[in-house]
Amino acid sequence: MKKFLAFVALWVTLGLINVSAVAAEVTDVVPVPDKGDTTWMLLSTLLVVLMIVPGLALFYGGLVRAKNMLSVLSQVFGIFALVSILWVVYGYSLAFGDGGGLNWMIGDMSKLFLMGVTPESTAATFTDNVVIPELTFVAFQLTFAAITTALIIGGFAERIKFSALMVFSALWFTFSYLPIAHMVWATGGYLFEMGALDFAGGTVVHINAGIAALVGAIVIGKRIGYGKEPMAPHNLPMTMIGASLLWVGWFGFNAGSNLEATGGAALAFLNTIVATAAGGLSWMFAEWMLRGKPSMLGIVSGVVAGLVAVTPAAGLVGPMGAIVLGLIVGPVCFWAVSGLKRSLGYDDSLDVFGIHAVGGIVGAIGTGVFVSPALGGVGIDGYTMGGQVMTQAIGVLLTVVWSGTVSLVLFKLVDMVMGLRVKEEDEREGLDTATHGERAYSV
Amino acid sequence: MKMVVAIIKPFKLDEVREALSAIGVQGITVTEVKGFGRQKGHTELYRGAEYVVDFLPKVKVEAAVSSDILELTVEAIEKSANTGKIGDGKIFVTNLEQVIRIRTGESGSEAL
Numbered sequence: 152m153k154k155f156l157a158f159v160a161l162w163v164t165l166g167l168i169n170v171s172a173v174a175a176e177v178t179d180v181v182p183v184p185d186k187g188d189t190t191w192m193l194l195s196t197l198l199v200v201l202m203i204v205p206g207l208a209l210f211y212g213g214l215v216r217a218k219n220m221l222s223v224l225s226q227v228f229g230i231f232a233l234v235s236i237l238w239v240v241y242g243y244s245l246a247f248g249d250g251g252g253l254n255w256m257i258g259d260m261s262k263l264f265l266m267g268v269t270p271e272s273t274a275a276t277f278t279d280n281v282v283i284p285e286l287t288f289v290a291f292q293l294t295f296a297a298i299t300t301a302l303i304i305g306g307f308a309e310r311i312k313f314s315a316l317m318v319f320s321a322l323w324f325t326f327s328y329l330p331i332a333h334m335v336w337a338t339g340g341y342l343f344e345m346g347a348l349d350f351a352g353g354t355v356v357h358i359n360a361g362i363a364a365l366v367g368a369i370v371i372g373k374r375i376g377y378g379k380e381p382m383a384p385h386n387l388p389m390t391m392i393g394a395s396l397l398w399v400g401w402f403g404f405n406a407g408s409n410l411e412a413t414g415g416a417a418l419a420f421l422n423t424i425v426a427t428a429a430g431g432l433s434w435m436f437a438e439w440m441l442r443g444k445p446s447m448l449g450i451v452s453g454v455v456a457g458l459v460a461v462t463p464a465a466g467l468v469g470p471m472g473a474i475v476l477g478l479i480v481g482p483v484c485f486w487a488v489s490g491l492k493r494s495l496g497y498d499d500s501l502d503v504f505g506i507h508a509v510g511g512i513v514g515a516i517g518t519g520v521f522v523s524p525a526l527g528g529v530g531i532d533g534y535t536m537g538g539q540v541m542t543q544a545i546g547v548l549l550t551v552v553w554s555g556t557v558s559l560v561l562f563k564l565v566d567m568v569m570g571l572r573v574k575e576e577d578e579r580e581g582l583d584t585a586t587h588g589e590r591a592y593s594v
Numbered sequence: 595m596k597m598v599v600a601i602i603k604p605f606k607l608d609e610v611r612e613a614l615s616a617i618g619v620q621g622i623t624v625t626e627v628k629g630f631g632r633q634k635g636h637t638e639l640y641r642g643a644e645y646v647v648d649f650l651p652k653v654k655v656e657a658a659v660s661s662d663i664l665e666l667t668v669e670a671i672e673k674s675a676n677t678g679k680i681g682d683g684k685i686f687v688t689n690l691e692q693v694i695r696i697r698t699g700e701s702g703s704e705a706l
Contacts, residue, residue: 381645383638442639452641489642502641 182280184273184287187412192287195407199294202400203231203301210393210455211305214501217385218581219309220591226304226313230320234297237324239265242296243289245325246332254339257330265289276410283410291407296332298404299356300324305501306364307371307571309382310578313586315571319561323363327557331355331550347546348522348531348539350419351408353463353514354550361508362551365499366558371571373498375578387448394451398427401458405465418529419465422473423458429477430457437482449485452506456484459510464518469527476517484510512547519543595690595703596664600655601629601683602675607653613674614657617666620706623656633681652683658690660703 208227212220234242241263248258262268268289273282300320304311332355334340335347342354349355374382384390405423409416434453439445460480461473468476488505499505519540524530531539565571572578577585584590602610607624614622628649635648659667664687671685695705 381647382643383640383645438639442642444639446639448640485642493642 180280182273182282184283185281185411188276188281188283188410189287191412191416192283192291192407192410195403196287196291196294198400198403198407199291199298200400202397202404203294203298204228206393206396206400207298207301208393209389210397210451211308211501213386213388213390213393214305214384215308216382216581217592218583218590220385220583221587221589222313222582223304223308225587226308226311226316227301229313229317230301230304231297233317233320234300234324235293237321238293238296239289242324242329243268243292245329246292246296247337249339250333254337255334255341255344257333258337277415278411278413281411288410292332295352295356295404296324296328299328299352299360302356302360302503302507303363303367305503306366306368306499308500309582310371310374310572311367312569312571312573313582315565315569318569319367319565319571322561322565323558326561327359327363327554328355331359331553334549335546342546342549345542345545346531346539347542348467348518349463349515349546350465350467350518351405351462353459353511353518354546357459357462357507357511358515358547358550359554361504361506361511362554363558364503365497365508366555367562368497368499368504370559370562370566374500375575377498384448391447391451394454398423398454398458401427401462405462409466415466415529418470421470422461422465422468425470426461426464426473426477427454427457429474430454430460430481431477433478433481434485435481437485452484452488452502453481456480456506456510459507460514460517462511463514464521467518467529467531468521469529471527472517472521476514476521479517480510480513483513508551515543515547516540595693595706596659596661596667597688597690598657598659598664598667598671599686599688600657600671600675601627601652601685602655602671603677603682604651604653606675606677606682607655609674610655610671613670614667617663617670619657619659619663619667619670621657625654625656627652627654631681631684650681658693658706660706 204227208224211227212223215223241260243265244260244262245258248261250257250259268285270284270286272285274285274288275282300323304316334342335349335355336343402420402423406416406420409419431450431454434456435445435450438449457477457480460476464473464476484506487509488502492499492505519542520536522528522531522539523534523536562571573582573586611622628651630648630650633650635646635650638645638647657667668685668687676682692701693705694701
């Protein structure tokens with residue numbers, strides 16, 4: 152029996168080789184994924200998972216009060232799990248399918264439940280005839296959808312109702328993340344065809360989530376005692392660990408967005424170090440000069456701002472351009488989380504708007520400038536600085552308006568149906584015990 | 595018998611303990627406390643949000659001593675806890691009516 156099976160296998164293999172050899176003579180060779188590219192993309196996917204859990208969860212967790220630590224960890228974990236499922240059920244198809252008449256905005260349902268996506272099917276990269284396994288692309292993009300949706304919780308941490316958040320997240324993922332991802336990254340997408348540059352998700356991830364967080368913070372309202380009671384972070388070492396994991400994971404996020412293990416990935420990789428370093432330093436010096444002390448939280452906030460700013464630019468600008476981008480974004484975000492936030496009076500608890508939306512806008516516009524070959528960037532066909540900056544600005548504006556409108560409608564809707572905010576006594580008690588029935592620290 | 599209660603700077607605790615042992619104080623009780631005095635608090639800044647911290651961490655040392663070594667005790671704490679800077683703390687002395695050692699039932703100065 153074994154011999155017979157082996158014989159059949161050999162026969163089939165030979166037969167297939169014959170068939171493909173014949174096919175090759177007639178048409179072009181069907182591209183086969185490179186093992187190096189596949190490995191790199193699987194590794195990058197893993198790194199982005201690390202960014203979400205535990206990276207983002209700990210970064211946020213350390214910034215809230217001790218009584219809300221577990222609520223933040225639960226929210227990040229819960230959203231990651233929820234979006235993962237939604238992504239393979241319909242998200243991937245809607246984000247990267249061909250939507251026909253609506254293709255400028257959204258994909259279709261042809262790959263519902265990953266129909267037709269097999270270990271053999273492939274996804275295109277930025278190089279002709281270079282492909283990666285489609286399942287790798289599905290998994291990589293899944294992590295982007297998950298982290299974007301999870302980022303939003305920082306805007307209204309310490310007061311949102313967990314059930315309402317889960318419902319909102321599913322809706323927001325569907326009506327804001329998927330269309331924006333399609334418009335920016337899918338062939339035929341409105342911004343993609345217009346030539347808006349977003350290497351790893353400055354608009355799709357950071358502006359999108361940052362705007363949703365701001366709308367959420369305003370609709371839900373300020374935390375009880377905001378501005379009167381101290382709401383200092385409860386564990387900054389935890390925040391430092393989270394920020395460090397974000398930085399490490401971001402190499403997968405940015406360099407992985409190159410989709411191939413090439414020099415382009417190496418450029419994105421190096422930029423993810425130097426822009427980040429410049430962001431950390433520039434925030435630190437700004438704070439040192441204006442407030443007298445260089446704080447740890449300031450340095451890690453600058454680091455995250457640098458990462459956000461270099462995200463759309465990673466594989467498109469040169470290392471020196473990336474450094475300038477980092478030097479600009481630090482002080483701008485420092486102003487956004489202190490001066491701007493104070494003057495407008497919203498309670499964006501963990502500064503998702505101030506760092507991700509504002510930093511994302513700096514990055515998106517900056518990409519239009521520093522992609523210029525004259526400034527060390529890789530350049531694009533028919534590049535003019537004014538034209539590209541204008542295209543980038545349209546991308547930013549569209550994302551702000553889209554995310555802002557969708558978020559406002561969804562927050563209001565969920566609020567009407569089930570209420571967004573926990574009861575006052577629960578908020579005072581802390582969400583860990585009130586909502587989740589457990590406490591982070593027993594002393 | 596006297597009860598001596600001293601509020602001191604936390605990092606001075608070891609020196610105070612050594613000084614008290616040296617003059618024959620048999621035991622002390624130590625508690626981490628917070629409070630304010632002339633030193634006032636300080637401000638903390640988190641991403642530009644300013645918090646005024648009114649209560650500073652201190653250590654409370656309690657020692658029950660016989661009246662004849664009271665002056666030595668007070669002097670020992672005063673010297674060992676002194677940095678010369680604002681916030682060194684205070685010493686409070688009160689009368690102590692009774693002391694009982696739980697294990698043996700001894701009472702009064704024998705129990706000290």
